């Protein structure tokens with residue numbers, strides 16, 4: 001990967017790279033290195049226009065690019081969103097190739113000068129989840145207003161995923177304004193239906209790239225962030241980088257019973273049978289897989305309190321004990337096992353009529369190591385024959401593979417994270433949700449999930465919820481992150497070789 005200086009007819013960007021310097025720094029800080037890290041300031045890229053990011057994100061939020069579960073959305077809103085990108089980013093519009101898939105899925109290609117180098121793929125998505133009816137008034141600022149209140153940019157999509165998308169665009173525009181041209185091709189993928197599975201957007205784009213023979217060096221998508229005060233007992237901020245993601249399957253469980261008048265109830269009814277099955281599932285979780293969180297524990301072991309820290313440093317030996325400790329924390333438990341939770345329940349039409357059937361949809365999130373088949377078997381073995389189990393079609397995804405944490409791609413990404421978030425501990429994790437990057441798993445060895453924003457407990461609550469926001473003062477860092485990532489990964493081979 002050591003190549004001549006990459007970026008820039010003018011050399012301006014290369015100069016930025018040199019000025020910033022490449023820190024061949026700790027990936028897993030230990031005591032001493034960590035204290036030093038606390039004192040370092042983020043290496044922001046000079047000339048990055050944070051104000052323009054804020055303006056662009058505010059405007060991006062004003063387009064309610066909502067997709068509904070039934071796949072419907074307002075096409076003209078997506079058209080106007082795409083036009084906004086063209087208007088705001090004249091250099092990108094003029095110099096990158098733009099392809100549109102299924103009307104609203106976007107693929108941008110910034111051709112590299114060296115066709116022998118594998119490209120990098122930067123991903124986001126521009127659809128958003130709806131705002132739950134009746135909660136609009138709970139927002140500090142209107143969810144599609146795109147306003148800044150007390151230093152926070154509020155709006156649906158601020159974090160998920162227009163913030164990251166605008167940061168990528170600002171970074172590329174910044175580099176183009178300095179006449180940069182990368183050696184390695186940079187693809188930007190922004191799907192329009194990520195929130196409902198990505199089948200018409202990212203899946204189609206990924207398939208197209210694969211058909212063209214593209215083999216990305218690495219992919220970076222949403223699905224991790226710098227969390228602060230979110231992991232219990234860890235006081236330092238933690239840059240969670242997704243190296244895998246859970247799969248999912250929806251099951252519909254249906255119980256049957258005698259109909260009739262409610263005045264002489266039988267011993268078992270459809271609702272009672274169903275309720276027993278739900279309670280049985282709660283009492284019999286899918287067995288934990290401590291392996292899935294071992295890389296994270298190793299990274300955090302120096303920072304976890306007391307006994308847990310000691311155990312975490314030897315997760316293999318202490319597996320069952322750790323597993324029981326983590327079971328008490330909902331987040332840690334979700335990171336170590338396939339979860340199951342009832343989400344939709346139906347049964348009965350009238351207060352004095354016994355329903356002949358009652359059903360529940362159970363949403364399972366499958367940890368790598370399990371498969372849809374093994375977890376459905378588990379459910380069947382727990383609830384027995386008295387309840388029908390049906391896999392809902394169109395909503396099954398196997399968990400991803402693990403991307404590497406000892407590869408050049410990992411070193412490159414985490415090196416830039418370390419530049420921008422020097423006080424954060426980098427920890428690999430398994431994403432509990434799903435992202436569009438899953439579609440790249442089959443043809444890119446390393447798929448990482450990380451957005452360059454700091455997320456505290458308050459910020460986490462806004463994810464798909466009320467008062468989604470990103471902090472205004474994080475703008476410069478977010479854009480700098482992508483500038484540096486592109487400079488280092490797609491650009492300056494010399495810099496890379498100096499770090500390893």
Ligand SMILES: [Zn+2]
Pocket residue numbers: 125160161194222
């Ligand atoms: Zn998202």
